[in-house]
Amino acid sequence: xxxxxxxxxxxxxxxxxxxxxxxxxxxxxxxxxxxxxxxxxxxxxxxxxxxxxxxxxxxxxxxxxxxxxxxxxxxxxxxxxxxxxxxxxxxxxxxxxxxxxxxxxxxxxxxxxxxxxxxxxxxxxxxxxxxxxxxxxxxxxxxxxxxxxxxxxxxxxxxxxxxxxxxxxxxxxxxxxxxxxxxxxxxxxxxxxxxxxxxxxxxxxxxxxxxxxxxxxxxxxxxxxxxxxxxxxx
Numbered sequence: 001x002x003x004x005x006x007x008x009x010x011x012x013x014x015x016x017x018x019x020x021x022x023x024x025x026x027x028x029x030x031x032x033x034x035x036x037x038x039x040x041x042x043x044x045x046x047x048x049x050x051x052x053x054x055x056x057x058x059x060x061x062x063x064x065x066x067x068x069x070x071x072x073x074x075x076x077x078x079x080x081x082x083x084x085x086x087x088x089x090x091x092x093x094x095x096x097x098x099x100x101x102x103x104x105x106x107x108x109x110x111x112x113x114x115x116x117x118x119x120x121x122x123x124x125x126x127x128x129x130x131x132x133x134x135x136x137x138x139x140x141x142x143x144x145x146x147x148x149x150x151x152x153x154x155x156x157x158x159x160x161x162x163x164x165x166x167x168x169x170x171x172x173x174x175x176x177x178x179x180x181x182x183x184x185x186x187x188x189x190x191x192x193x194x195x196x197x198x199x200x201x202x203x204x205x206x207x208x209x210x211x212x213x214x215x216x217x218x219x220x221x222x223x224x225x226x227x228x229x230x231x232x233x234x
Contacts, residue, residue: 001089003028003058005041011058013089029087029096031062034137037079040064044152046160048185054127055090057185059160061138063148071167073146082148084162084181086188087133100132104188106213108141113200116140118179118213122189134188138164147179159195160185163216181213 002014002023009031014023031039039062046059063082064070087096102125109116118140125131138147145166153162159182166177182195190212198208 001056003045003047005043005045005060007038007040007042007064009038009041009062011041011045011060011087026094028058028089028094029085031083031085032098033079033081033083034098035080039079039082042066043150046153046155048155050088050127051186052127055088057133058085058087058089059153059155059162059185060085061149061151061153061162061164063138063150063165065148065150065165065167073144073167081144082138082164083135084138084149084153084164084183084188085133085135086160086185088127090132093132096132098135100130102131102134102187104134104136104183106136106139106141108143109213109215112198112209115198115200116215117198117209117211119210120183120188120190120212122184123187125187136183136188155185158185159183159191160188178216179213180216183212 011029012025042064061084198211
């Protein structure tokens, strides 16, 4: 299958297993914020097998940054809040909504050195019941900051890793802060180990808290993995 997103928040699936037959797209999911406003999808999509063989997990964030109006953020901007999603494609479900998913959330950030650090929730997702995945709204606790995802997430072992941007200036100028986010790929919960350099000392060890998200200076690109043979680093 081929998956794609659009500016109206739809994730489309195109079945291409029949050679010579032009595929008909089906709508797997529609992303809307809590008020029902559409969340545009302009970043890439990452895929993985569900560990219990239930189907394919589809990972993506929402947001856009190519129009002048995208540079600013106010309480009336649309969408007011963007999100990151992990949606199960079990081969049968179509037209899923965020009401079919379990909500996770970020804590209000706290400052360590020059970085803002967020932890996150760990609500269970019952894939053998009615749950079809999870989502997390891109907020600093209860504060809306215009955070959005415009890059492609990556997967490493049981984690999904993605960057998100806070826009602070003109759309043509990289004047912003970014978050590097690491969540449990299966349910969007907080990592159960230390995976981010939360104190900025250049190493990940017991001196770091179990953070889900840290700020970085500037507008970051999609994360990449560096493997030294023993560990992977984003």
